[in-house]
Amino acid sequence: MISDDLQSIFDSDDSGLLDAPEKTVKLTSSDRLERSFLEIVSFYREHGRIPRSDTREIAERKLGARLDGILANDEKIAALAHLDEFGLLVVPEPPRSIDELLENDDLDLLDDTSGLLDTSDLPSRAPRSEPDAIAQRVKSADFAAFEPLFKQKHAELAAGVSKLIDFPGEKYVKEGAFFVLAGVMAFVAEVREPAEEGGAKERLRCIFENGTESSMYRRSLATRLYEARRKNEGSYAVINAELDGILDDDQHTGYIYVLKSLSDDPQISSIEDLYKIGFTTGSVEKRIEHAADQPTYLMAPVEVVVWFPPNRGGFPRRLPVR
Structure with a gap:
């Protein structure tokens, strides 16, 4: 109980100096x-x-x-x-079409007074012909000439002589190259010159192991290989197993050849496995044209056993006897 003297002190506090401060409410x-x-x-x-x-x-x-x-x-x-008394939190619906956007242009911000957007006088554009629509696969008339190449390449893969690598890019699509597209092996039999197509694009003759062929563009084949790789459908390049990758920077400088002498001299013909290995920057045919008159060929005609680099499909060529 507060004494009268203490109560009189509180009562005389006209300035509120003795009032207890109000407790601050904590904000959430x-x-x-x-x-x-x-x-x-x-x-x-x-x-x-x-x-x-x-x-x-x-x-x-x-x-x-x-x-x-x-x-x-x-x-x-x-x-x-x-x-939100003024609708500040109402997000307007986006226009469902260009026409609706133009109709709602109350400030005429999109009004074309200069005529720049008027395309009525422009010539109509011819429909673009897509390469995929043109280069449909058709039955290959001479597939019998290519079928051994696919059998040989499959044999090389089984023996480990060749291997599959992920498709490395468009610049590796070259004549003589093998690829696997969505599980089907393809062989680039020919890369035609751009001038033959009337433009900068190069069209291929691409043979498939299922007996079909296509004249697709180089870029079209690369695009399909990329797409198949992205979808994990099987997209590979077939290369020599001894290589880490396709050597794009290699330059063809000449030919290595292996010859067998057809001499009737007993001292020469009696030697088994007698071969001559040589190199020429020109054609092998030209190099051995006069073999019977040259000491380097033992003054006798020769048989070309094999010569490199190989022709299309990875097989070395053989030449007639000279």
């Missing part, structure tokens, strides 16, 4: 969110527009950035809906 995250949005509402009430986040006015820019953050969060929009 919801309270802070609402207060921050009400500042945006006050700005709109005062200026008649929403605050911009790209202005140089720091105070307005802060409010604009705050509003952008709220509009990007559905939970915040739902929590502040009861305070």
